[in-house]
Amino acid sequence: MSESFAFVPEIERLAPELGLSLHAGEMERLGAYLGEVERWNASTNLTGNLTPPELVRHALESVLGAPLFGESREIVDIGSGGGFPGVPLAIMGLRVALLEPRERRAAFLRHVVRVLSLLNARVVVDRVEKLPAGSFSAASIRAVGDLGGLLGRGEFLETEGSLGIWTTSAERLARELSAGFRLERRIAIPGSERREIALFRKCSPGNTPPASAS
Secondary structure (H helix, E strand, O other): OHHHHHOHHHHHHHHHHHOOOOOHHHHHHHHHHHHHHHHHHOOOOOOOOOOHHHHHHHHHHHHHOHHHHOOOOOEEEEOOOOOOOHHHHHHOOOOEEEEOOOHHHHHHHHHHHHHOOOOOEEEEOOOHHHOOOOOEEEEEEEOOOOHHHHHOOOOOEEEEEEEEEEEOOHHHHHHHOOOOEEEEEEEEOOOOOOOEEEEEEEOOOOOOOOOOOO
C-alpha cells in the first residue's frame, strides 16, 4: 500500500477538523484507496480534476456518514463511479454493494475491492432501476440531477429503508423525493458552508407524511 503514504499526512491533518478519530489501519486503507483513484484517473475519468487535498476531503466526508447506516445489513452505493461514498463506508466496516453500470468504472471498483481486501464489499454492474424490489436495507448516493426520477419510490429498498445523500440542497431533495421518502435527519459537514449529509426514510405504502428534519 505504498500509494497511501502520499495521502496519509493529509488524512491525519484533516480528520480532526471533521470530528473524526481514525486508527492507523483505517487511514492507511483510505490512503491506499485514494492512491488508486489518482492512478486510474490518468486513463479513466473517475473524479474529474480533483487535487489530492480535495480527494482526501471527499473520502473523509464519506466516512462522516458511516454512523447513519449502523443498523443496515447492506448498503447499495448508487452510481458508485470512483467509489465515493461507498468505498470509504466499506473501509469503515459497513457492508456495501457498489452499484455502477459503466464497465470501466466497475473494473476500477473491482480492482479496489481486490487490492484492499474489502471482503464486505461487492461490485454490481447494473442500474438502480433494475434492482429487485426490497433487495437492500439502505442506500447511499452523492446527489445527482433528477433524483426523484432516478429513485422513484425506492422500490429497491425495504420498507422503512434508509437513504443517505451527500448534497448541498437537502430541502430541495425533500420536495423532489416526497412521493416516496421523508427527510429524517441532516448532518452539516464541518468546514463547508453548504455541504451536508441528508438521511431520508422510505415511507410505508400509502403513508407519505410531510418532510421534516432534526
